[in-house]
Amino acid sequence: MTPQARLSAAIEIIETIEAQRAPAAKALKDWGTAHRFAGSGDRAAIAGLVWDVLRRRASSAWIMNDDTARGRALGMLKRERGLAVDAIAALCDGGRYAQEPLSEAERAALATRTTDAAPPPVAGDYPDWLDPYLAQVFGEDRVAEAAGMASRAPLDLRVNTLKGKREKVLAALTHLGARETPWSPLGLRIELGADARNPGIHAEESFIKGAIEVQDEGSQLAALLAAARPGEQVIDLCAGAGGKTLALAASMQGKGRLIATDRDKRQLAPIHERLSRGGVHNAEVRSPRGEEEPLADIKASADLVVIDAPCTGTGTWRRNPDAKWRMRPGALEIRLKDQAEVLDRAVRLVKVGGRIAYITCSVLPPENGEQVRAFLGRHAGFSIVPPDQTAAALGDKATAFAGAALRSPEGWLMTPRRTGTDGFFVSILRRER
Missing domain, CATH: 3.40.50.150 (Vaccinia Virus protein VP39)
Incomplete structure (x- = not known):
């Protein structure tokens, strides 16, 4: 699938989530079942787009002044992925399986609008009713803290000291880009890019033999x-x-x-x-x-x-x-x-x-x-x-x-x-x- 087709698929799935009030994981699974031609790389990339829109749902809609699936997806490409207007426009070229070209209003919003004047729940991407609770614990830092909670998580592993040592397991997982976690003396971390598939940890010998577990x-x-x-x-x-x-x-x-x-x-x-x-x-x-x-x-x-x-x-x-x-x-x-x-x-x-x-x-x-x-x-x-x-x-x-x-x-x-x-x-x- 082309990048343009992946974006269109993501917008379609977001519309399904909204219309059916379906959990995102189920909507993604159902789409994959109905579109078996999509390869694993395509499905991972589409899922990444959908999850990123959900992470930045409020702020993306604010940037575009458009609370639709398309508006949120376009706003996310600027807000989360950091794409320039021309790069976003290239994904909406009106071709086969692509989104319609950007309107002048969309171009203007992408070029000029920010979340600087947005209220905390919008800038921090969380429901309005939670604002008093987050203000209670984080005060003026609540937008920054909520933004951290909207970022993509890495894949963390815990080395099981009943079965192995961190140094040995780390050496066995270097091909996955694993490194030591900053705090836990038992932890390993694999950073994941926006379109990355989760590595097949369950197929690794260290996992099969019980030397590691997936744990934040x-x-x-x-x-x-x-x-x-x-x-x-x-x-x-x-x-x-x-x-x-x-x-x-x-x-x-x-x-x-x-x-x-x-x-x-x-x-x-x-x-x-x-x-x-x-x-x-x-x-x-x-x-x-x-x-x-x-x-x-x-x-x-x-x-x-x-x-x-x-x-x-x-x-x-x-x-x-x-x-x-x-x-x-x-x-x-x-x-x-x-x-x-x-x-x-x-x-x-x-x-x-x-x-x-x-x-x-x-x-x-x-x-x-x-x-x-x-x-x-x-x-x-x-x-x-x-x-x-x-x-x-x-x-x-x-x-x-x-x-x-x-x-x-x-x-x-x-x-x-x-x-x-x-x-x-x-x-x-x-x-x-």
Whole structure:
């Protein structure tokens, strides 16, 4: 397919997303099924265009003064891809499978309009109703922080120290352009261009043998800040597919007792194969059965309970750019209730002197610091471990991390702009009595 045809296809898919209110991933899959002539490179390039339009939906429409699929796509080519007017015009030459030529109004908009006078939600590309929350945590920096959350994420990998060493795995992945992550001593990063296909990590020998897992560096750091130790009893209360379970097992060096569970047993489906491939032998997976409590036998004995809490996912907008536009205020209220419930559930599991690691992939204060303060108001026997103490788990990177991440009395907040990771909040709570 020509670049012109790819742009037309992307605009068609964006129109489908709008008309059918379909998730972007489904719309892209359906288009690929209906257009089997398109090669993998074409599909990757078209997907890149669609995701970039979703990342910059509001600002692109502002630049063009045109909130249509075409207007947003043209604005994105200037805003995100940095193309000049003539380069954009070349993609709209009116030829076969190409868009109609630029109108004079479109040329003028591309040449003159910027987001300098745009309100923060437009300049930062996020829904209006989220502005008070982002202003609360970021203040005047919220546009810059939101712009970071609208950028494309790299592909991050975690080296599984139960199966390999970072130096060896890095050497095996040099052909993919892998390099060390800046913070995590276990991380590798592969940068991806706008039209790049995701590399076939699952076909790499390092992956097949369990030496690497796909995991954002922020998620790796959250697991490290939880500071699971060899010989401890650790419970991963919201284990899901097992990403943090695997990281905790590595921190424990395979020693101690690790229990993984989740209220939604469907989320646990991939964890068994991942634990086996990762060489984890000290983990027990407990799936819920009806109303039965899978941890009924655990009473005030856990050294560490890790809560990778259900949340709005605002910290993952780089990877799920359509999620921010689909999110509604009611979703936040539901998540706040879920978080309070799982925090309260952890209380009876952790022993005196033990810890709760509360983690979200959100940047919104109600899900983070406010949720922690509300928990302390309900449970006077707990205190916050000072963030400076928790950062010590990062070793020689602790000081630099403390200078980059956003610190609050309750914990650490990582963001794409500050730490180059997804947005993650981490608070460590100690049971005093």
